[in-house]
Amino acid sequence: MRHGRTAANADGILAGRTRALGLDTTGQSQAARLAERLAAVPLSLVVSSPLLRTMQTARKIADGQPEEVPVRRDAGLVECDYGRWTGRRLADLAKEPLWTTVQQQPSAVIFPGGEAMVAMAARALEAVRRIDRRVARRHGERTVWVAVSHGDVIKAILADALGTPLDLFQRIAVNPGSVSAITYGTHRPTVHHLNDLGSDLGGLVPPSDRSGAPSGDAPVGGGA
Template sequence: MPTLILVRHGRTAANADGVLAGRSRGIGLDDVGLEQARAVADRLSVIPLARLVSSPLLRTMQTARRIADAQKENVQVRREAGLVECGYGRWTGKKIVDLAREPLWATVQQQPSAVEFPGGERLADVSARAVEAVRRIDRRVERRHGPGAVWAAASHGDVIKAVLADALGLHLDQFQRIAVAPGSVSVITYGSHRPSVRHVNDLGSDLSGLAPAAGGDRPSGDAPVGGGA
C-alpha cells in the first residue's frame, strides 16, 4: 500500500484573472505559481519519491519538474494523460464570472455527475479516468518498489477533487465540498480494505512523516481501533 501525494500545480495568470484555462496550450505558472511550486518542492524534498507523474499540460509539468529537481536522488517526470485537466470544451478561455450566468453552472455546483461541458468532457468521465490512472500507477509502484513506497502526481483542481471524493467514499455530486488550492498537497494511501485520506488541501504542514519507514513496509491497511497513536 504505497502512499500517493497529489499536488495541484501552482498559480497561473489565468487563475489570477478568473479565466477557465482548461487544456489551453502555453498556460504556465506566474511568479506566485513559481514560488508555490518551489515551496511544495522544498516540502517534498525530504521524501524520496519512487515515481513522479504529471498531467502533460505546461503548468503541471513546470510544477513536477521543480519537485524532481529538489529530490536528493534522480527522479524522472512521467506524463500521464489520465491526469490531464478536464476538457471544458467551449467553456475554455472564458471568464468564470461569465460562466456563472450559464444555465449549466447550477448543475456544475449541485449535480456535477450529470454535467457534460458543451463540446467537452463529462465530469463523470474525468473522475473515472483519473481514479483509474492513480490506482493503476499505485499498483505498479507497489510491485516495483514495495508497499512502503511514496509517489507523487501533479494535476489540476477538479481532477484532484474527483480522486479525493472517490477515496473518501463520496458520490461525485459531493466533490464540490472539497477545496484544493494551487500548490496544495493531498495524500492518499490505498489500503488493502479501503483508501485512507491523510491530508487534504495541505499548504504548509511538515510532510517528513510520509517518508518510507526503515524496511520499507507500512501496516496492513487495517484502520486502528481508537484512532491510533
C-alpha cells in the same frame, strides 16, 4: 499536488486544457515551496498531467529530491475538457444555466463540446490506481510517489477516497500549490492530507509497521 498558480487562475479565467499556459511568478514560488517541503520525503516517481503548468510543477518537485527521480506524463491526469467553456471568465460562466448543475449535480454535467465530469473522474481514478499498483510492484507498498494534476481532477480523486459521491465533490477545496495525500490500502483508501498548504510533510515517509495488524487495516483507537 495541484500545480502552482497561473495568470488564468489569478484573472478568474477557466484555462482548461490550454497547453501554452505556464506558471506565473506566484506559481513558480509555490512549486519551489512544494519541492522544499518534499525534499525530506524520498520519492520513487513523479507523474504529471501533460500540460505545461503541471509539468513545470512536477520538474521542480523532482529537482528538489536529493537523488534523481523520473518524471513521467500520463494523459489520465489531464485537466477536464471544458469544451467551449475553455478560456472564458468564471464570472460570465456563472450566468450560464449549466453552472447551477456544475455546482449541485456534477454527475449530470457534460460540458458543451467537451467532457462529462463522470468521465473525467473515471479516467483520473483509473490512472491513479494503475500507477499506484505499478509503483507498489516495483518499489514496494511503503513508497511515496507524486501525481501532479488539476483542481477538479484532484477533487474527484479525493471524493472517491473519502467515499463521497461526485455530486458532493464541490465541498472539497484544492488550491494551487496544495498537497493531498492518499494511501490505497488493502481494504480502503486512507486520506492523510487534504488541500495542505504548509504543514510538515515528513510524516509521509512510511514508518516500519510494528502494530501486528493486517496490512491496510485501520488501527483500533486511532493508532500512535
